[in-house]
Amino acid sequence: MPRAEPQERLRKLKEKEARIKAEIQRAEARKREAERKRELRRAILTGAMLIDKLQRGEEKWGVVLGQLDSFLTRSHDRAVFGLPPPEPARTRARALREEGKSLRRIAAILEAEAVPLPPGRGKKWHHKAVARMFQRFEALTSHIPPPPKRAGSLSPDVTEEVRHGRAE
Numbered sequence: 787m788p789r790a791e792p793q794e795r796l797r798k799l800k801e802k803e804a805r806i807k808a809e810i811q812r813a814e815a816r817k818r819e820a821e822r823k824r825e826l827r828r829a830i831l832t833g834a835m836l837i838d839k840l841q842r843g844e845e846k847w848g849v850v851l852g853q854l855d856s857f858l859t860r861s862h863d864r865a866v867f868g869l870p871p872p873e874p875a876r877t878r879a880r881a882l883r884e885e886g887k888s889l890r891r892i893a894a895i896l897e898a899e900a901v902p903l904p905p906g907r908g909k910k911w912h913h914k915a916v917a918r919m920f921q922r923f924e925a926l927t928s929h930i931p932p933p934p935k936r937a938g939s940l941s942p943d944v945t946e947e948v949r950h951g952r953a954e
Contacts, residue, residue, distance in 0.1 A: 840932055847932035848924065855923065856880045868930040875901045876923060879916055889913035 839845040851867065856877055858864045864872070878901055882892045893911040901911070908915060 847930075848927075851927050851930060852880055852923075855927075856884075868927070870923075870926045873904060873919075875904060876919055879919060883920075889916045892916050 836845065836850065840847060840850065851869070854864075854867055855869055855872070858867070858869065859872060861871065864870075875896060878899070879892050879896060882895055887895070890913040893913045893916050896916070897911040903909070903911060903915065904919065
């Protein structure tokens with residue numbers, strides 16, 4: 787069999803390289819998609835577990851709303867739960883409260899960190915201002931209903947997986 791010209795051999799090798807690169811890209815895309823689906827499944831199961839705990843009374847809706855208030859930053863995510871726009875002061879104060887800090891200590895930290903007071907709330911942080919801020923948040927979110935307490939509100943398969951720890 788006659789030997790191919792060097793130019794022809796090089797062209798064929800480059801074509802083969804291009805096919806291999808395309809195959810690698812497809813395999814990497816499949817892997818990324820599988821990881822994305824697994825992460826989405828984990829998020830769904832975590833949410834299902836939390837809803838189940840809320841329905842059984844093992845978690846308090848106000849506590850969950852407070853945690854969502856600290857966690858959610860994008861307005862369209864907050865709107866899903868009916869949460870008011872984020873306030874840096876409230877977010878920081880809630881984090882400090884979750885660490886077990888007193889209202890007086892939170893006020894001192896907010897003052898030291900120069901966290902701005904909400905408009906029309908004075909010039910300096912005081913423990914009463916911190917307490918009022920938490921009360922305003924509770925008043926703003928008190929109308930937000932918890933998830934419904936209905937049997938079958940979650941897929942029975944999902945609920946059973948979460949209850950028995952069989953979630954991926």
